[in-house]
Amino acid sequence: MESSILKKIIKGIPKAELHLHIEGSFEPELMFEIANRNAIALDYDSIESLKKAYKFNNLQEFLDIYYIGAQVLLHEQDFYDLTWAYLQKVHSENVVHVEIFFDPQTHTDRGVPFEVVINGIHKALENAEEKLNMSYKLIMSYLRHLSEEAAFETLEASLPFKHWIDGVGLDSSELGNPPSKFINVFKASADHGYKLVAHAGEEGPSDYIWEALDLLKVVRLDHGNRCLEDDALVQRLLDENIPLTLCPLSNLELKVIQKMEDHPVAKMLEKGILATIHSDDPAYFGGYMNENYYQTAKALDLDKNQLQQMAMNAFEASWLSAEAKEKHISQVKNYFNSLSI
Numbered sequence: 447m448e449s450s451i452l453k454k455i456i457k458g459i460p461k462a463e464l465h466l467h468i469e470g471s472f473e474p475e476l477m478f479e480i481a482n483r484n485a486i487a488l489d490y491d492s493i494e495s496l497k498k499a500y501k502f503n504n505l506q507e508f509l510d511i512y513y514i515g516a517q518v519l520l521h522e523q524d525f526y527d528l529t530w531a532y533l534q535k536v537h538s539e540n541v542v543h544v545e546i547f548f549d550p551q552t553h554t555d556r557g558v559p560f561e562v563v564i565n566g567i568h569k570a571l572e573n574a575e576e577k578l579n580m581s582y583k584l585i586m587s588y589l590r591h592l593s594e595e596a597a598f599e600t601l602e603a604s605l606p607f608k609h610w611i612d613g614v615g616l617d618s619s620e621l622g623n624p625p626s627k628f629i630n631v632f633k634a635s636a637d638h639g640y641k642l643v644a645h646a647g648e649e650g651p652s653d654y655i656w657e658a659l660d661l662l663k664v665v666r667l668d669h670g671n672r673c674l675e676d677d678a679l680v681q682r683l684l685d686e687n688i689p690l691t692l693c694p695l696s697n698l699e700l701k702v703i704q705k706m707e708d709h710p711v712a713k714m715l716e717k718g719i720l721a722t723i724h725s726d727d728p729a730y731f732g733g734y735m736n737e738n739y740y741q742t743a744k745a746l747d748l749d750k751n752q753l754q755q756m757a758m759n760a761f762e763a764s765w766l767s768a769e770a771k772e773k774h775i776s777q778v779k780n781y782f783n784s785l786s787i
């Protein structure tokens with residue numbers, strides 16, 4: 447398909463974003479602005495020199511910079527501005543529903559109270575619902591390089607805000623920090639009514655995906671790229687209709703794949719896996735939702751049906767009510783039916 451036509455089609459698709467770390471949407475311009483107003487010196491003297499540092503050989507090299515960037519966030523207004531900037535951006539890309547992660551420990555470990563973080567994020571989400579007609583869910587992620595005990599403290603701190611939080615996730619350095627490290631805190635989180643997801647099989651082996659399913663009992667997997675190495679695992683994902691939230695540009699930037707042509711999403715769709723694509727940390731990986739769709743479609747030569755399937759899968763995989771899912775899925779169908787090509 448011709449590039450400009452493909453871009454136009456993608457832009458018009460009603461989309462859901464299910465894998466987005468709000469701290470990973472922190473654009474350098476806003477980072478400098480907030481650093482200045484909080485009188486915090488960044489290690490980089492300009493936006494350009496900061497952007498030059500965005501070259502990663504693996505997940506850890508990215509995380510090291512991502513945690514540094516988040517250090518300038520101190521006040522409720524900072525978290526509000528960060529979240530509102532993201533929501534406005536994706537609204538302009540026709541994203542109509544978001545389920546976003548935040549990493550409380552990245553902030554509470556620096557002395558920023560849990561309520562400061564969540565109040566700012568929540569206010570921006572409410573504003574988007576009211577002013578942009580967007581729907582949302584919020585997912586609190588435990589940092590897996592820290593202990594399970596620390597995750598329990600975070601769970602405790604979240605309880606007064608339970609009504610604003612839909613689920614818990616597991617992110618940060620995957621290798622050496624298997625899902626099995628967090629069995630108890632996931633069980634306790636479920637007992638408090640949180641839905642469960644986890645990053646698994648991004649850099650870690652397919653064993654970690656089994657653990658996320660069997661030990662943590664997640665209802666959705668973040669990334670899960672490496673499931674294709676294991677036929678029995680693919681069968682399990684199919685039998686239970688477990689969604690995978692894939693992030694193609696992230697995978698490319700973190701060298702999970704060497705080139706976009708190697709991305710597994712087309713194979714997954716072909717097998718009938720509920721695969722969806724998202725942006726992960728768009729300020730660091732060179733693109734938001736539309737760019738992820740575009741780069742993937744171009745490299746894998748995806749056709750209209752595959753694009754439609756990915757867009758419908760995202761709503762199917764979301765935590766919206768059955769009625770809302772149905773509404774969005776028919777909008778996607780109507781949109782594709784209305785295209786003249």
Ligand code: HPA
Nearest residue numbers: 467617618619645726727
């Ligand atoms: O892609 C990711 N993987 C693991 N942890 C993360 N935290 C932010 N982004 C990521």
Ligand SMILES: [Zn+2]
Nearest residue numbers: 617645668726
């Ligand atoms: Zn992620």
